[in-house]
Amino acid sequence: MARVIAMLNQKGGVGKTTSAVNLAAAFAAHGHRTCLIDLDPQAHMTLHVGLDGDSIDCTVYDLLVDPQRSIEDAIVKVDERLDAIVAETDLAAAETELADQSGRQDILARKFVAIADQYDVVMIDCPPSLGLLTLNALAMADEVFVPMQAHFLALQGVGKLLETVGLVCQSVNPELEVTGVVLCMHEKQTNLAREVVDDLDTFFTESRESNVPWRHCRVLQPPIRRNIKLAEAPSFGQTIFQYDPTCRGAEDYTALAEDVIARWQHGPESQSPPATVDAATEAPVDVDSEPTEISGAS
Ligand code: ADP
Ligand code: MG
Secondary structure: OOEEEEEOOOOOOOOHHHHHHHHHHHHHHOOOOEEEEEOOOOOHHHHHOOOOHHHOOOOHHHHHHOOOOOHHHHOEEEEOOEEEEOOOOOHHHHHHHOOOOOOHHHHHHHHHHHHHHHOOEEEEEOOOOOOHHHHHHHHHOOEEEEEEOOOOOHHHHHHHHHHHHHHHHHHOOOOOEEEEEEEOOEOOOOHHHHHHHHHHHHHHHHHOOOOOOOOOOEEOOOOOEOOHHHHHHHHHOOOHHHHOOOOHHHHHHHHHHHHHHHHHHHOOOOOOOOOOOOHHHOOOOOHHHOOOOOOOOO
16 A cells, blocks of 8 residues: 655745655655656646656546546656656646536545555645645645745744644545655755754644644654755756766755655654754765755746
8 A cells, every 4th residue: 555645835946846756766766666646737746757748648637627537547657666647737727627526625535546556655746735636635645744945934834734734634634644844955054944943843842742633743854955956857857866866965865765764664753863963064065065046936
């Protein structure tokens, strides 16, 4: 039975797509049969793995609006042990087309059952909104990962997101849990980043005893450092492991996958070391770590 992870943050440009693609690729490289699902009408995940949704016969859109289409028809091979179900630009229309249909929030979850045994991990890239597409992702997910940047106000957005997941738990998916925060484009040496990470750690530690869906959540290790290669890889339609398997981005996503796998093996109690690492332990800055100003593509 596959573990289904939804990469969720209603804010755009935080690293959802980058993390979905490269973490999935890291799982595949680790021997896990992995499937990526693009639920964002912007189809960035689809492009990132070198596919064009508009020229693929069966996409997420078809699965949502056409009861006759089966999920097996939508699977496209990307790499060894890595498959994808892609998005096309029409996907935006699905929200309105399905507006009156009953059971519209778990169409994908019901179709997914047919292939659940074919995979170890399924990674869903969510759109930057909390509408019907995201609801379909959350209805089929076991876990939510929240990619974010350690910025001022980032915590407020996370609060809203957790509230939404809480509501989804009550209505469509009581088993859903928020299990990890992925720190993206991270700059550990800043005080602000350190404070935000400390606040997150404190918040999640205080939630341990309560019955909220994020009681097992923690800041996943390591943070993903800002790395220009991660921003370049999508325009070549390649995962970071295809584009530059030795860069820091590839290193970070490999280590992150190992952290996640360790927790799956040893249970949620297996804690990684505290997220705040002393600046002195930072690797020396190399050419591809130069901070770049990248505005959210969405
Ligand atoms: P989202 O899916 O949340 O909108 P993306 O994954 O598309 O966010 O990331 C937003 C932008 O930041 C993209 O241009 C992406 O290439 C870039 N980016 C993401 N993570 C990193 C990183 N660790 N270092 C450098 N650039 C990054
Ligand atoms: Mg995206």
